[in-house]
Amino acid sequence: MGKSVIQDTAEVIITNKETGQVVINAEAQVASMSQSLEETPLFGGIGNKKLFVIRTQKELELTTSSAFFDLEYLAMTQGVSVDKEGKATVTKTETATIAEGKVTINGTPKGKVRIIAFDGEQGDATVSSGSITVPEGLAKDGDKVTVTYQEEVTGRKVEIDSEKFSNKFKVEYRTIAYDPETAIVESDIYFIFDEVVPSGSFELSLSNGEAYAPELTFQVLTPRGETSMGRIIEVPRKSTP
Incomplete structure (x- = not known):
């Protein structure tokens, strides 16, 4: 060799x-x-x-x-x-369509959520029984809005x-x-x-x-x-x- x-x-x-x-x-x-x-x-x-x-x-x-x-x-x-079971609070966003003045999302928000209309107007809303009431005058039924919220997640954390x-x-x-x-x-x-x-x-x-x-x-x-x-x-x- x-x-x-x-x-x-x-x-x-x-x-x-x-x-x-x-x-x-x-x-x-x-x-x-x-x-x-x-x-x-x-x-x-x-x-x-x-x-x-x-x-x-x-x-x-x-x-x-x-x-x-x-x-x-x-x-x-x-x-x-x-940390294999680490926890953190993250910001999530979803797009939803307004129906009867409300929207539903998949996540589990902590506290209030923020609704953002297509024209950029924003407003806070609260979650009740899994649905969110859109602030009056922000958008109408059939409109798509962006919902942002805080959610606690668990995963591998550094x-x-x-x-x-x-x-x-x-x-x-x-x-x-x-x-x-x-x-x-x-x-x-x-x-x-x-x-x-x-x-x-x-x-x-x-x-x-x-x-x-x-x-x-x-x-x-x-x-x-x-x-x-x-x-x-x-x-x-x-x-x-």
């Missing part, structure tokens, strides 16, 4: 070092690693020749993006867990807390290498980083007709009492008889 070809991205396995929770990104689009050094040239002698390069402050940064969206990625940046920041994680990349002579997968290559911190900065941009690919950036740390920031190991595949 010598020279090989890597043509795939990597599977990314992220483990929360506090809770042990594992997030597997098997649909990664990008799994990258970049290293930087602080390099200062040392000059001296006649002509001020370059005699040495002082190299310090090695830094590693990992970046991964996924083809699919998962709230777990955002939870990592916030230092929280996904809290964005100003006093919480991301925890430490372990990140592993696994990709495959091909034998250039036979085009057969000959080994698995693992990139292992024992202690990383996700960047708390992220950008969420939702565009029409484009899939949102969440991206995470990790700063690699050196565990206390150690000098190793990570390791790369190439493991040969066992040949089949």
Whole structure:
């Protein structure tokens, strides 16, 4: 096993070092690693020749993006867990047709609802026995109106807390290498980083007709009492008889 070809991205396995929770990104689009050094040239002698390069402050940064969206990625940046039974109050809108001065909606509003007529006029109304009485003079029978209201919902929730920041994680990349002579997968290559911190900065941009690919950036740390920031190991595949 010598020279090989890597043509795939990597599977990314992220483990929360506090809770042990594992997030597997098997649909990664990008799994990258970049290293930087602080390099200062040392000059001296006649002509001020370059005699040495002082190299310090090695830094590693990992970046991964996924083809699919998962709230777990955002939870990592916030230092929280996904609340599977989280509650929130959201604003919902429905279009309804007035009949006998009333409209009906599918949701369960909390408090008053707002009726918006086709000409932009608005008015508040209350719900009684599942139906809503349209304010007098706002619109007439047969007109379509927009109904907006507040409703409590339950689902998977990530809290964005100003006093919480991301925890430490372990990140592993696994990709495959091909034998250039036979085009057969000959080994698995693992990139292992024992202690990383996700960047708390992220950008969420939702565009029409484009899939949102969440991206995470990790700063690699050196565990206390150690000098190793990570390791790369190439493991040969066992040949089949």
